[in-house]
């Protein structure tokens with residue numbers, strides 16, 4: 001195999017692999033360099049988590065040809081219930097009122113990988129290179145040189161466009177020294193699957209508590225995926241609780257809307273950091289996914305936002321003679337900026353305002369939730385936000401295949 005590519009994607013996690021799927025059938029030769037192959041026990045992207053996929057993300061995954069492989073594992077969300085512990089009032093959003101069958105879906109991260117990988121393995125224009133760790137990149141004018149370490153030794157590759165899909169700590173972004181906002185929230189997310197004895201089919205819950213937000217996403221039947229934010233100084237104690245005490249603490253925070261919490265699976269915790277690169281591209285390198293923006297999981301937006309990065313990059317590069325030329329990458333930045341600023345701002349606002357335990361703030365939040373429940377305009381805005389329907393229109397986001405022109 002030649003070591004010259006049109007597009008090289010660093011990172012074959014959920015975002016890098018989804019982007020590669022968008023280039024299947026394109027006129028370009030595309031490589032994906034991934035340090036930890038799909039299926040490896042320490043693969044950081046396709047791990048124990050489940051992910052809330054917005055209605056708009058389903059359309060993008062359909063356009064990529066991934067949805068069919070995922071749909072059997074995806075549980076629909078037909079209602080969202082948002083409440084604040086200790087205060088009266090809740091905001092509710094219902095799929096029926098929005099004229100859709102589901103506001104979104106919940107799928108295991110591993111199932112996303114299982115749907116993506118066969119597409120990439122069978123595509124004539126895609127080469128998966130794993131395990132391979134990118135160690136350095138250098139701009140050589142018409143191409144970028146990439147040095148990777150593989151089990152067979154060092155490999156040197158060249159590409160016209162380099163895409164960093166290498167996660168929140170993006171070594172590619174770091175090597176370019178791109179200006180980036182990095183702020184620790186002082187919080188961790190504890191995740192686990194839990195079971196209850198009075199499930200409500202299709203309802204997802206977001207509950208703000210004095211320690212931070214808590215989300216329960218329906219997995220079907222009596223099972224829910226829990227994302228429970230904890231202050232950093234409390235997380236070790238919560239992780240050390242035995243199952244019975246963990247379930248009792250969860251019951252105390254969430255209440256009895258789903259009856260009794262009866263079982264909990266394996267737990268994992270993730271430190272929460274806001275990362276936002278100030279630019280989506282530099283030279284012949286573009287950033288996508290967590291490398292561009294890593295968010296607090298409070299609103300379940302990170303991967304959904306990344307799928308819209310992918311839709312925008314594909315839109316910006318359609319018909320380009322050189323995928324790494326600045327015109328296309330400028331178009332990418334312009335397409336992404338408003339959506340990204342809104343989602344990053346909204347998520348950061350929720351994470352900070354709902355984490356503070358001040359009585360006055362509590363009443364203001366309760367008023368906000370009541371208003372969102374009562375006002376049709378605000379309720380529709382909340383629904384569109386959760387359905388991932390903002391952002392500039394692109395082919396993929398409207399559910400149409402990329403249909404690559406042959407340059």
Ligand SMILES: Cc1cc2nc3c(=O)[nH]c(=O)nc-3n(C[C@H](O)[C@H](O)[C@H](O)COP(=O)(O)OP(=O)(O)OC[C@H]3O[C@@H](n4cnc5c(N)ncnc54)[C@H](O)[C@@H]3O)c2cc1C
Pocket residue numbers: 010011012013014015016033034035036043044045046049050051052053132133134135165166167168171189191227270288289290291297299300301302303304305306
């Ligand atoms: C607790 C939690 C819950 C979440 N829930 C939701 C949700 O409900 N909905 C939602 O939309 N989002 C959610 N998210 C966000 C979502 O998980 C991320 O947006 C998504 O995983 C980002 O994927 P990524 O591929 O950009 O990065 P990563 O998953 O970090 O993948 C990066 C990949 O790059 C590889 N890599 C890194 N460095 C190199 C290198 N030098 N060479 C080669 N490969 C390299 C890594 O091995 C990895 O496979 C949640 C996040 C958390 C923490």
